[in-house]
Amino acid sequence: MKIHNLSEKPSILNTFISELRDISIQKDRMRFRRNIERIGEIICYELSKSLHYKPHSIKSPLGSQTSELPQDDIVLCSILRAGIPLHNGLLNYFDKADNAFISAYRKHDTSGFNSFKIEVEYLACPNLEGKTLILADPMLATGQSIVSTLKALQSFGTPKKIHLVSIIGAKPGIEYVSEYVSTDVILWIGTIDKELNSQSYIVPGLGDAGDLAYGQKLQQ
Numbered sequence: 001m002k003i004h005n006l007s008e009k010p011s012i013l014n015t016f017i018s019e020l021r022d023i024s025i026q027k028d029r030m031r032f033r034r035n036i037e038r039i040g041e042i043i044c045y046e047l048s049k050s051l052h053y054k055p056h057s058i059k060s061p062l063g064s065q066t067s068e069l070p071q072d073d074i075v076l077c078s079i080l081r082a083g084i085p086l087h088n089g090l091l092n093y094f095d096k097a098d099n100a101f102i103s104a105y106r107k108h109d110t111s112g113f114n115s116f117k118i119e120v121e122y123l124a125c126p127n128l129e130g131k132t133l134i135l136a137d138p139m140l141a142t143g144q145s146i147v148s149t150l151k152a153l154q155s156f157g158t159p160k161k162i163h164l165v166s167i168i169g170a171k172p173g174i175e176y177v178s179e180y181v182s183t184d185v186i187l188w189i190g191t192i193d194k195e196l197n198s199q200s201y202i203v204p205g206l207g208d209a210g211d212l213a214y215g216q217k218l219q220q
């Protein structure tokens with residue numbers, strides 16, 4: 001897996017990620033969602049440089065012009081719930097994309113303190129055969145949600161190319177995903193944190209992205 005860590009080179013992106021983490025700012029739910037969306041737009045712009053371009057001619061009122069435009073058939077897929085604002089950010093630019101949505105959540109069992117498996121229940125997806133799949137989830141903690149999602153998407157066809165988009169990833173989770181996917185998969189990530197805590201939350205991370213965006217959920 002090839003990794004583009006966008007915060008390696010400082011940019012305005014760092015402001016938005018810092019606000020997502022900041023306990024004095026992140027409680028403003030609207031700003032939290034909007035920052036995720038803005039980061040989606042920035043990552044989208046960076047990712048767009050890796051697409052395939054062909055000349056396209058148009059007539060303006062005063063002449064004609066040929067520009068290189070992206071040709072890829074894009075399918076945007078995001079993991080509910082926290083993926084929704086990131087999905088919106090990507091869709092703001094890839095406005096002709098097809099879209100897929102999947103639910104993946106941690107189902108805790110009673111056998112241990114940090115014992116859970118990822119439950120995939122809802123999946124709406126177009127044909128992925130030959131498409132450019134962009135799978136988005138703001139948090140990549142253990143990596144299990146992304147791997148479970150990629151497994152669930154297998155029955156919808158084989159994409160020509162897979163891009164993973166995330167905002168904060170933990171090193172161990174990135175390694176887990178990288179062991180599962182093929183080497184030509186690209187991960188576009190806002191920043192990488194070192195570790196997970198005993199409940200598999202990213203440290204320093206930002207807390208629970210779904211809860212911060214949409215309100216606290218009851219544990220299942």
Ligand SMILES: O=P(O)(O)OC[C@H]1O[C@H](OP(=O)(O)OP(=O)(O)O)[C@H](O)[C@@H]1O
Pocket residue numbers: 079080081082083104105106118137138139140141142143144145146173200208209210211217
């Ligand atoms: O890499 P993982 O260990 O699988 O964790 C990451 C998952 O956790 C978050 O979702 P969460 O389960 O909190 O659901 P929510 O978005 O509904 O809050 C996040 O949006 C990812 O889907």
Ligand SMILES: O=c1cc[nH]c(=O)[nH]1
Pocket residue numbers: 082139141200201202203205206207208209210
């Ligand atoms: O750190 C984490 C881990 C999982 N889900 C989140 O929202 N945050």
Ligand SMILES: [Mg+2]
Pocket residue numbers: 079080081082104105145
């Ligand atoms: Mg989730």
